[in-house]
Amino acid sequence: MHVHVNAAVSVDGKLSSTRREQISISGDEDFARMETIRAESDAVMVGVGTVLADDPSLERHDESLGREPPARVVADSRARTPTDADILAGDRPTYVLASAAAPEDRRRALERAGATVIVAGDERVALPEAFDELASHGISRLMVEGGGELIFSLFAAELVDELTVYVGSMIIGGRGAPTLADGDGFVDEFPTLELRDVARLDDGVVLTYDV
Numbered sequence: 001m002h003v004h005v006n007a008a009v010s011v012d013g014k015l016s017s018t019r020r021e022q023i024s025i026s027g028d029e030d031f032a033r034m035e036t037i038r039a040e041s042d043a044v045m046v047g048v049g050t051v052l053a054d055d056p057s058l059e060r061h062d063e064s065l066g067r068e069p070p071a072r073v074v075a076d077s078r079a080r081t082p083t084d085a086d087i088l089a090g091d092r093p094t095y096v097l098a099s100a101a102a103p104e105d106r107r108r109a110l111e112r113a114g115a116t117v118i119v120a121g122d123e124r125v126a127l128p129e130a131f132d133e134l135a136s137h138g139i140s141r142l143m144v145e146g147g148g149e150l151i152f153s154l155f156a157a158e159l160v161d162e163l164t165v166y167v168g169s170m171i172i173g174g175r176g177a178p179t180l181a182d183g184d185g186f187v188d189e190f191p192t193l194e195l196r197d198v199a200r201l202d203d204g205v206v207l208t209y210d211v
């Protein structure tokens with residue numbers, strides 16, 4: 001499975017503010033670029049932290065981009081996704097990746113709301129195992145939109161193939177504000193990236209890396 005992480009950060013590397021509310025870092029051109037990647041993907045993924053903060057639809061709004069609209073995936077160890085979340089709306093499949101720690105009633109509630117629940121791992125979602133399961137459902141190109149906890153885990157599990165980051169010309173600051181990669185952090189060995197492209201977009205810059 002090809003895994004493409006895409007996110008927008010401030011110059012100081014933040015995904016949002018200390019209030020964890022969605023901030024418009026991207027402008028129209030970057031949102032259009034993001035939609036193109038969505039349209040080229042079999043599924044679009046976020047962590048439940050992003051679902052709870054932003055309630056994203058993960059829609060492909062521009063129908064002219066062709067193909068089937070992508071399925072949706074949430075990494076949600078304890079099955080906390082609200083049953084009225086936008087990510088469950090409509091007919092496109094939604095896969096909730098949960099762990100054995102997810103209460104049975106929450107799993108069932110999400111299934112009743114239309115989700116396919118995949119259980120992998122004891123406490124947190126075991127991402128490699130869950131991704132194998134997604135592949136068996138025909139997902140071979142996965143786009144990941146964040147947030148920082150999920151992106152860190154994907155790098156830690158060496159599951160990322162490609163990274164695009166839009167750096168908006170703003171400072172957000174805040175010690176506790178989410179960054180591109182949070183989690184426990186790397187301390188001795190650090191994933192290295194190969195810079196493939198640099199492009200100006202809106203008032204910022206898009207960096208494209210192979211991992």
Ligand SMILES: NC(=O)c1ccc[n+]([C@@H]2O[C@H](COP(=O)([O-])OP(=O)(O)OC[C@H]3O[C@@H](n4cnc5c(N)ncnc54)[C@H](O)[C@@H]3O)[C@@H](O)[C@H]2O)c1
Pocket residue numbers: 006007008009014015016017019020021022023025046047048049050051053054075076077078124125126127145146147148149150151153178182
């Ligand atoms: N600017 C951007 O491009 C962008 C994109 C997405 C999110 N955001 C922002 O990021 C913030 C949310 O990010 P976050 O880091 O709090 O949450 P997140 O979206 O990364 O979700 C983290 C949650 O995912 C679940 N999870 C399951 N298995 C996991 C695993 N193996 N590793 C890690 N997490 C796992 C856990 O329940 C965990 O709490 C919000 O403020 C949102 O606005 C910004």
Ligand SMILES: Nc1nc(=O)c(N)c(NC[C@H](O)[C@H](O)[C@H](O)COP(=O)(O)O)[nH]1
Pocket residue numbers: 007008022023024025026027030031034046050054055056057058059145146
């Ligand atoms: N590319 C991008 N630029 C931003 O400035 C910003 N704040 C996000 N944030 C990501 C966000 O948390 C969601 O993943 C989707 O951007 C939600 O969009 P939809 O409601 O699905 O259209 N993403």
